[in-house]
Amino acid sequence: xxxxxxxxxxxxxxxxxxxxxxxxxxxxxxxxxxxxxxxxxxxxxxxxxxxxxxxxxxxxxxxxxxxxxxxxxxxxxxxxxxxxxxxxxxxxxxxxxxxxxxxxxxxxxxxxxxxxxxxxxxxxxxxxxxxxxxxxxxxxxxxxxxxxxxxxxxxxxxxxxxxxxxxxxxxxxxxxxxxxxxxxxxxxxxxxxxxxxxxxxxxxxxxxxxxxxxxxxxxxxxxxxxxxxxxxxxxxxxxxxxxxxxxxxxxxxxxxxxxxxxxxxxxxxxxx
Amino acid sequence: xxxxxxxxxxxxxxxxxxxxxxxxxxxxxxxxxxxxxxxxxxxxxxxxxxxxxxxxxxxxxxxxxxxxxxxxxxxxxxxxxxxxxxxxxxxxxxxxxxxxxxxxxxxxxxxxxxxxxxxxxxxxxxxxxxxxxxxxxxxxxxxxxxxxxxxxxxxxxxxxxxxxxxxxxxxxxxxxxxxxxxxxxxxxxxxxxxxxxxxxxxxxxxxxxxxxxxxxxxxxxxxxxxxxxxxxxxxxxxxxxxxxxxxxxxxxxxxxxxxxxxxxxxxxxxxxxxxxxxxxxxxxxxxxxxxxxxxxxxxxxxxxxxxxxxxxxxxxxxxxxxxxxxxxxxxxxxxxxxxxxxxxxxxxxxxxxxxxxxxxxxxxxxxxxxxxxxxxxxxxxxxxxxxxxxxxxxxxxxxxxxxxxxxxxxxxxxxxxxxxxxxxxxxxxxxxxxxxxxxxxxxxxxxxxxxxxxxxxxxxxxxxxxxxxxxxxxxxxxxxxxxxxxxxxxxxxxxxxxxxxxxxxxxxxxxxxxxxxxxxxxxxxxxxxxxxxxxxxxxxxxxxxxxxxxxxxxxxxxxxxxxxxxxxxxxxxxxxxxxxxxxxxxxxxxxxxxxxxxxxxxxxxxxxxxxxxxxxxxxxxxxxxxxxxxxxxxxxxxxxxxxxxxxxxxxxxxxx
Numbered sequence: 001x002x003x004x005x006x007x008x009x010x011x012x013x014x015x016x017x018x019x020x021x022x023x024x025x026x027x028x029x030x031x032x033x034x035x036x037x038x039x040x041x042x043x044x045x046x047x048x049x050x051x052x053x054x055x056x057x058x059x060x061x062x063x064x065x066x067x068x069x070x071x072x073x074x075x076x077x078x079x080x081x082x083x084x085x086x087x088x089x090x091x092x093x094x095x096x097x098x099x100x101x102x103x104x105x106x107x108x109x110x111x112x113x114x115x116x117x118x119x120x121x122x123x124x125x126x127x128x129x130x131x132x133x134x135x136x137x138x139x140x141x142x143x144x145x146x147x148x149x150x151x152x153x154x155x156x157x158x159x160x161x162x163x164x165x166x167x168x169x170x171x172x173x174x175x176x177x178x179x180x181x182x183x184x185x186x187x188x189x190x191x192x193x194x195x196x197x198x199x200x201x202x203x204x205x206x207x208x209x210x211x212x213x214x215x216x217x218x219x220x221x222x223x224x225x226x227x228x229x230x231x232x233x234x235x236x237x238x239x240x241x242x243x244x245x246x247x248x249x250x251x252x253x254x255x256x257x258x259x260x261x262x263x264x265x266x267x268x269x270x271x272x
Numbered sequence: 273x274x275x276x277x278x279x280x281x282x283x284x285x286x287x288x289x290x291x292x293x294x295x296x297x298x299x300x301x302x303x304x305x306x307x308x309x310x311x312x313x314x315x316x317x318x319x320x321x322x323x324x325x326x327x328x329x330x331x332x333x334x335x336x337x338x339x340x341x342x343x344x345x346x347x348x349x350x351x352x353x354x355x356x357x358x359x360x361x362x363x364x365x366x367x368x369x370x371x372x373x374x375x376x377x378x379x380x381x382x383x384x385x386x387x388x389x390x391x392x393x394x395x396x397x398x399x400x401x402x403x404x405x406x407x408x409x410x411x412x413x414x415x416x417x418x419x420x421x422x423x424x425x426x427x428x429x430x431x432x433x434x435x436x437x438x439x440x441x442x443x444x445x446x447x448x449x450x451x452x453x454x455x456x457x458x459x460x461x462x463x464x465x466x467x468x469x470x471x472x473x474x475x476x477x478x479x480x481x482x483x484x485x486x487x488x489x490x491x492x493x494x495x496x497x498x499x500x501x502x503x504x505x506x507x508x509x510x511x512x513x514x515x516x517x518x519x520x521x522x523x524x525x526x527x528x529x530x531x532x533x534x535x536x537x538x539x540x541x542x543x544x545x546x547x548x549x550x551x552x553x554x555x556x557x558x559x560x561x562x563x564x565x566x567x568x569x570x571x572x573x574x575x576x577x578x579x580x581x582x583x584x585x586x587x588x589x590x591x592x593x594x595x596x597x598x599x600x601x602x603x604x605x606x607x608x609x610x611x612x613x614x615x616x617x618x619x620x621x622x623x624x625x626x627x628x629x630x631x632x633x634x635x636x637x638x639x640x641x642x643x644x645x646x647x648x649x650x651x652x653x654x655x656x657x658x659x660x661x662x663x664x665x666x667x668x669x670x671x672x673x674x675x676x677x678x679x680x681x682x683x684x685x686x687x688x689x690x691x692x693x694x695x696x697x698x699x700x701x702x703x704x705x706x707x708x709x710x711x712x713x714x715x716x717x718x719x720x721x722x723x724x725x726x727x728x729x730x731x732x733x734x735x736x737x738x739x740x741x742x743x744x745x746x747x748x749x750x751x752x753x754x755x756x757x758x759x760x761x762x763x764x765x766x767x768x769x770x771x772x773x774x775x776x777x778x779x780x781x782x783x784x785x786x787x788x789x790x791x792x793x794x795x796x797x798x799x800x801x802x803x804x805x806x807x808x809x810x811x812x813x814x815x816x817x818x819x820x821x822x823x824x825x826x827x828x829x830x831x832x833x834x835x836x837x838x839x840x841x842x843x844x845x846x847x848x849x850x851x852x853x854x855x856x857x858x859x860x861x862x863x864x865x866x867x868x869x870x871x872x873x874x875x876x877x878x879x880x881x882x883x884x885x886x887x888x889x890x891x892x893x894x895x896x897x898x899x900x901x902x903x904x905x906x907x908x909x910x911x912x913x914x915x916x917x918x919x920x921x922x923x924x925x926x927x928x
Binding site for chain 1: 307308309310419420422423534535537538541
């Protein structure tokens with residue numbers, strides 16, 4: 001059930017739907033530190049929504065609130081038209097939310113395929129015993145899930161490392177494997193925490209292409225945090241700008257680029 | 273020359289062969305392709321069903337007799353079927369190199385006036401759309417992989433699957449027309465048109481008839497005893513004549529299975545999984561593979577390294593003899609068998625060569641060490657000599673008569689003679705019909721009696737009757753003192769060193785020879801790592817004094833060996849430099865089949881050639897490069913020029 005509010009049409013002609021997730025007056029504190037101060041914004045169906053800001057602005061905290069890992073002291077997270085109760089990570093995953101991490105969090109000793117298969121874990125229904133015997137329903141389930149994973153592997157062009165242990169891969173590929181694992185769960189909402197951090201220009205171009213085609217092919221709603229302004233402005237439909245835990249801008253890339261507060265936060269402002 | 277008026281059982285076209293295969297061996301595998309991690313297969317019956325459905329779909333799109341249908345993409349079963357489907361409806365398939373840029377494609381598409389284009393994926397669609405304004409004849413494009421295609425304007429674009437479905441749906445109304453067109457196909461109908469890579473000038477469209485392809489396929493299949501149970505891996509460009517002969521000609525004639533890899537990067541893995549029985553690779557592939565094996569052996573434990581070294585030494589001694597069926601002592605045989613168990617078997621398995629019955633290499637000279645390495649493992653690797661205009665085969669090596677320095681005896685049905693200027697001429701059933709829209713070039717190359725000039729200089733070895741190729745006839749020149757100048761002879765000697773990827777020798781009309789050298793990044797990079805030499809880029813490594821020392825040692829050794837040959841001792845290299853960039857087909861320095869374009873390189877790096885001749889010790893240069901996305905940039909570098917040691921020729925020493 002979506003918010004009845006009207007969607008909009010992007011510059012490149014995609015139709016964006018109603019609100020999927022609505023952050024209402026979120027405040028998050030760690031002891032005396034206010035990481036997020038009274039922020040409200042929404043994420044709409046099918047859009048690429050970026051959260052940007054200088055170091056320590058509270059971006060990752062915000063993503064953790066969206067993913068349900070942190071529970072804000074004040075404010076409410078509305079998901080699909082109703083306020084969300086505090087929940088466990090696997091419950092969040094079952095709601096169709098998947099994420100990648102700023103510092104890669106893969107199983108280093110396992111192969112790429114096995115890592116991607118873990119993305120299907122929440123969808124598996126057969127019990128521990130039947131999986132161990134691996135007959136009947138469990139086998140069918142494994143085959144179905146493998147098929148979905150293989151499509152993701154094909155989509156992200158990582159066939160050549162399917163059986164390679166993750167520990168042996170270079171950084172850029174690990175990032176792609178992490179995206180593959182997130183996609184394997186067929187998410188409705190995909191959260192990306194600095195997907196391009198530490199990449200060279202070519203890897204960034206590849207990753208941008210994959211993010212756009214995920215959004216295009218599967219209609220996945222994407223919320224991402226990113227440092228690289230160029231990438232953000234090219235990829236996103238709408239951008240939230242944070243600084244010291246506050247929201248200082250919200251709008252299309254062009255609107256944000258011309259916002260004086262944003263320019264001050266990024267370039268500094270003279271105090272004379 | 274025999275010119276049968278009709279083929280065996282009236283099989284005068286590739287579609288007719290397909291129908292025979294679907295009838296005679298309907299349930300054996302015709303194609304396999306790895307997709308989604310699993311080898312998907314097509315039986316001959318399924319291949320016929322899909323090819324026919326596509327042909328019907330093409331009819332419905334309005335493909336006429338004699339239309340050109342361009343096919344662009346990596347090796348995939350459906351694209352092979354597209355070529356046959358095009359022939360079924362009386363059109364002419366034209367496969368293009370998929371890694372060519374949009375402009376290169378535009379030339380070929382415009383030259384043949386392709387009305388229809390069948391492509392693999394979005395990348396190729398974009399390239400064709402980019403140049404469509406220069407293609408007045410272009411009408412419809414069919415794409416295989418629908419990814420990313422949803423938002424495109426579909427008035428002239430069609431999904432492969434949809435065209436096939438449409439063909440199936442209209443089978444009852446269109447089948448009559450299709451049967452009529454297929455019945456019209458004869459020996460002389462065009463089977464395929466292939467564009468030559470063009471070492472010089474613009475690509476030329478080589479028209480090959482059914483007679484050319486099917487007779488060549490038949491003769492060469494019989495020569496090597498190819499069977500329906502053979503397996504090949506199709507990974508070389510579809511636009512290359514060799515792939516057409518192997519994956520369509522011979523595959524349809526004998527009915528063996530063509531396996532397509534999952535992607536370019538998974539080649540090595542797929543090769544291992546398939547374990548082909550019949551395999552072709554250019555020398556470069558074997559070189560790279562050997563370099564990788566050697567690098568990995570350096571990292572192996574002491575025991576493994578000792579085993580490898582000991583048994584490989586033994587294999588070099590007796591392996592080729594055992595392969596050729598000569599008599600070898602019992603103890604040597606026992607030791608070789610032990611080696612097979614401990615080293616060769618596992619190594620061949622890793623390389624994917626366990627099942628090879630017949631392997632070929634061609635296109636360039638292969639280093640004797642490289643060639644012997646594979647043969648000593650028990651892999652029946654042979655050489656052949658051919659070209660597009662001959663439907664590949666001119667000469668090839670029979671089992672048991674294999675050497676690294678010859679290209680074998682004339683293939684069955686092929687006549688070969690050497691012209692007065694040393695140029696090799698041939699005449700065969702595979703000899704091409706004509707160059708499309710280019711009667712002058714056709715007349716220049718093929719005389720009225722059907723003899724074709726290869727453009728290569730060579731001679732028949734006395735005693736064995738094997739052909740040896742010296743160089744391109746055009747490239748064989750004279751030095752200013754009248755001595756013979758054969759650059760490739762020297763370049764090949766240089767390229768046999770693992771550190772050297774490519775070499776270009778200049779010297780025609782000059783008093784001495786000079787050379788450009790490209791280092792092999794994987795071999796030299798690995799060596800640098802071992803010797804604690806730090807580098808941050810290709811350019812820096814290529815200019816490192818220690819790398820130059822190593823290359824200089826190679827050049828000196830080559831000079832020694834060149835001096836042994838009385839005719840060519842003048843081709844020793846006096847000065848050389850190591851290039852700051854890798855020669856690349858995208859920059860026009862190599863052909864798409866990775867042959868050096870000496871003239872273009874000479875013009876492009878004119879400043880470097882001048883510096884090599886004027887005796888300066890270093891030179892500053894700026895070079896334009898093309899990136900993969902088509903943008904251009906500049907590389908700046910200061911290169912060190914080195915003198916090599918020149919040896920007096922063997923003759924002169926004897927005279928003193």
